[in-house]
Amino acid sequence: MLASIGAASIDELFDDIPEGVRLRDGLKLPAPLAEGELVAELQRLADANTPATRMTSFLGGGVYDHYVPAVVDAVTGRSEFYTAYTPYQAERSQGVLQAIFEYQTAVCELTALGASNASLYDGATALAEAAFLAHAETRRTKIIVSGVVHPEYRQVLATEAHGIGLEIVEVGGDGGGLTDTAALRAAVDAQTAAVAVQQPTFLGGLEDMAAAARVAHAAGALFIAVVDPISLGVLASPGEYGADVAVGEGQSLGNYLDFGGPHLGFMAVRENLLRRMPGRIVGETVDSEGKRGFVLTLQTREQHIRRERATSNICSNQALNALAALVYLSWLGKEGLPTLGELCARKAAYLRERVLAVPGVAAFTHGPVFREFAVKLPVPARRTVHALAARGYLAGVDVGRWWPALDHVLLLAVTEKRTRREMDAFVAELEAFLDDPSAYEAVSAPLPSASAQELPLVGSPTAASSASTVAPTPEVRHG
């Protein structure tokens, strides 16, 4: 090969690198591992963790442990999908293009809005992109965001919006998990580009989204709904209550927990905002013989054409995560989504009632909830979480990590994977802990059962790993 190039050595090919910046001694990295050693090494790292999927988990806060059906792995594991690049050559990429078109349709159906893009990085960045869209559409610079929107989403919004100089105004909560609606009304003015409210809120409460939309629209601002896709089988859709933009985190649709990523953000807009949308969009067209096909479209919005005048700098989408979401939604179908939503709502209501019956525990989130709710404990939530983790339970999210004044508030989420027995056993453990916290030590290391796990176990509902919980209930399946 060197002969046909006309070079004497490979080193010669690097002659353009100036002497002074050549690396002489090589990279100081660990010695290479053979494949078997590599798997063993990663297994050791994995064993130094205790996955939530091996515990009785009530953790949510934006990432939810729903069952991932086998069909998702079967489809996303096809290398034609996962080893492909962005579908720049449409004729050779009809599979992924059609899949994205079907995904966009599913997002439009979930949100009851007219147009969806091909997905964004995550729910938080999707909110930031929605704010940029509203700024571009209204030419106004103020974004009003509810203080009970996910704290990390608000942080990302503030960080990313600092660049273009948007003013982010946060409206406080009502002390019970909902937005302070009077403060919201007072904050919205003629400079407001958008109002963003989350449904359910980060603390699980259900907002009056139609009222919030009216407040935004009365001021000529857009209304951005941050929504949980699993809830949309049961809760009113953004289109039904007048949202202009709906965004959210799509993880719960067939994506693994993965320590927080990769997941996907979704975005849907009213049809008139289509050309303001960031990111890739797939459109239907025809080929030279009139046959249907799909292409990346409206690319004049995008950075590779429009450069500094693009709607966003985003280049990629989360295509494989979006594919997982589409497969999951196709698996659930029209009937499965509301059935799953009702299961979650009833189980969450059951756990809420049981937890609130524990002496010393008080309600925090008021009113109805979907699958997540917050309660006030007589001891700090962080201590509770660490104590119960040692017994095989992930009790929930310590709300005090964002609101120090709410350090006794615990946020619990219930998916369809949690059985009544698990919930009963958890409530008994919580009660015992609150009765005598000194008898409990904080978790200090991975739980012993984790080290005994074998190679990949594909997201099936699993029993709790602690000896203090009861055996798993055989689940009756129908359908």
Next chain:
Amino acid sequence: MGDTVYELSQPGRRAFTLPALDVPAVPLDELIPAGQRRRLPARLPEVAEVELIRHFTELSRRDYGVDEGIYPLGSCTMKYNPKVNERVAALEGLRGLHPYEPEELVQGALKLMDELGGFLAEISGLQRTTLQPAAGAHGELTGLLLARAYHEAEGRDPKKVIIPDTAHGTNPASVTMAGYEVVAVRSDERGGIDLADLRAKATPGEVACLMVTNPNTLGLFDEHIVEIAAIVHEAGGLLYYDGANANAVLGRSRPGDMGFDIVHFNTHKTFSTPHGGGGPGAGPIVVRDILEPFLPVPVIAREGDGDGARYRLDYDRPQSIGKMRSFYGNFGVLVRAYAYIRGLGGEGLKRVSDAAVLNANYVLAGIHDLLAVSYDRTCMHEFVVSGAPLREYGVKTLDVAKRLLDKDVHPPTIYFPLIVKEAMMVEPTETESKAALDRLIAVLREVVDEAKRDATLLAEAPFTMPVRRLDEVRAARQPVVRQGFAEDGKSPAG
């Protein structure tokens, strides 16, 4: 084309199973008031599991991945994705972690991230890493916001970011989002940055940053990089390294040693994480120590060394720019990048670049006489040729690309960089064999030969794909971005 999943839908069919309700069947009205509930159901498809699987299997057959053959998309580094990456990323002890678990239960994950940050620091020749950015473009925005925070902390307020005219489109778009103004710098006759033009534009106090890919998008290493860095630093600016082309210089030269202050890597390009048909990627960035205080939260803090080391997530960073995405980054992607680096080690990474550069030069030599070579130099991991000489035969670069599809070769990147007319950017990557490269050369020669004999053939290509050439203009003029449903009574509009 076949049916969409919605067209396959039949009322009453289903694939799902869900656990039976094991808590009291409280009427939904008592849990969630009717006014808060959905009225019209989402029209999701109703299909049996076998139909679902056959549908998506059929779709996958209309795609093309690295597992099927060569994918010489310039600037995209479509190397083979080792299968072991997928195996380790699927370990339940990694994939089953919730981001809000107590730190004591995720020590292995934090250790992996800390070590990966250290590897990337060594590879880049810089000091501190954040794994948070979800993609290369996201890394760019993060890096520019870091530069901005740094300048603000120093009491400066520069407004401009200098970018070569060869830059990726994400660069100028990221600059705008960071609140800066783009200033373009010309390329010289050798394809590098025009030093005179750079000096003229690097006004002291006004330049926040220079964003450069090196090797650049022409596949050329800028020989003046040390001088370029000095000019920008003297003007008070920082240097940002777009790591999209880092695959060319692993173990050969480090951006930090060249003078760069901020580097992003595209893990799907350099570290073999699969691209997934458009994502997920990851765009970790590494910075010089002067920028460390501004990194997004959390950063991973290590206490102690060796087996006794403990890791925690440090949010107490008063000068931090904030947060660029929720949680800690695209962890599942980062696991694959970690495995790739551990599998190869330092010497292995150098061999990656050696082979990538050798392969690119071999293909360039094989087609050197075929099309116009814009900058006749030794290339790095990729090169750019111009299809302009085919215009006299009535053939565009687009036609060449479409004809390559008929020969089972994924076309190169086309019409980029913008400064080369009818550009074709070829990046074979290190994972192609000589036989595969010879075939690529032969096919390129064959297609150019066809172009000269039969322009119509190329204009009408492809012939062997599931669809013939698609009408992109129609898609943009009359956008249809979702499935229409019969009961809507009209064709869907976007």
